[in-house]
Amino acid sequence: MEPFLKVEDLKKTFKQTQVLKGISFEVQKGEIMAILGPNGAGKSTTIRNIMGIMYPDEGNITFQGKKEIPRNKIGYLPEERGLYKNVKVMDILLYLAELKDYPIKQAKERALYYLKKFGLEGKDKASVEELSKGMGQKVQFIASILHEPEFLILDEPFSGLDPVSQDLFKQEIRNLAANGTAILLSSHQMNLVEEMCDRLFLIHRGQKVIYGTMDNVKKEYANFKCTIKGKNRLEDVEGLPDVQRVEQSNEATILYLAKDVNVASWIKHLPESLEINELSIDRISLHEIFIDIATDKNMLREEAEANA
Incomplete structure (x- = not known):
């Protein structure tokens, strides 16, 4: 089976520092793969290269065998949260769905469904600045999955969530994977990674240290x-x-x-x-x-x- 994402021999240098030193990994459809590493290991640089925010000096990144980034098929929850503070929740969700060429009527139906599911029923007309940190995190997560992405990048998705909300996120992430979504997850909460992920790629100082299924790594x-x-x-x-x-x-x-x-x-x-x-x-x-x-x-x- 061809992976949704394939990263081959990725290298990136900033000034005199080589941040990525030829890393390679794959993410298959329907799996949750963790990308882990200490601060400064190269995780964020790898994700930004995958997203096309920056480009590698060497190496290849392909999506279903093609180099073109299928932006309407990708969902992205960044570590740095960035919703417009003075915009209503529903308006921002529909705007972001429209950027992915997703039908507005369908997006609104799914938005209301997820707002209710995540305990935000009635918050569709509230502005983002009225929400707590945890509520804002839920809205940003909904924005990343609203357009039914085939590939989802989650960077510290559990940050700022209480245990009940963490369980809701875990359940939804598992549901997405069960329905075929390829998921790349980065988190410092190792217990959650160990509980949820099928495979992991551990990077340190820009190099692969561990790569394999969770069972084999253990x-x-x-x-x-x-x-x-x-x-x-x-x-x-x-x-x-x-x-x-x-x-x-x-x-x-x-x-x-x-x-x-x-x-x-x-x-x-x-x-x-x-x-x-x-x-x-x-x-x-x-x-x-x-x-x-x-x-x-x-x-x-x-x-x-x-x-x-």
Whole structure:
């Protein structure tokens, strides 16, 4: 199947700094793909190149095999919110839909549907400046999906939302993907990315660090950790086999295990003298992988580069 978006060997330099160093990835129809990285990694530059806001020095960006940007098929929720403050909600939604060549009557019907769905019923005649930050975020999200885009870019879509609104957004994003929309999502909320996304592309200093399905990334880079709740001394666990590092806080001991350890066999090495009120073994989270790479601890990054 041909991807909706294909980015090949993208390079971009500003003055003497190379911001993108030959990155490549694809976004398929009906999938949610995350593009992640620390501040300054090159995410925003990549998105701006995709949108045609700026152009790469080298590399190709194609949409369904064509280089022309199909603007009426793309929805974009930028990180920097920018709705006209003194314009009524319905007027701005219809104006933005018209820019995408979307039928006005249909746009109005969909706008009323989404305003009701997101708890904004009756706000169609309010001006944007009358809305709270969360309400404004909902209106901007509606604007990005109103014209039924085939490809949707969401840059920090959950920023400023309460948990109930986050759940509404998550549900709608999943619905869009289930109906065939290709979605590129950028967020610093790793728990939501891990929960929602099918694949991820992690960029650091303009280079690919990790790229693959969420399941494969977890298997490849997320080693197991064992968390023990109880009053235990560091020396009681430091000498255990296949333990890369140990962290202790608030009567909890976390043992980070080596790659490919056999958990069923390893657990037999725990001393009987340990105080164990609770014990859990799981893989480290996407948040921990992100922090490891962003802070240059290199514990996972070396593996990622070796497998790139």
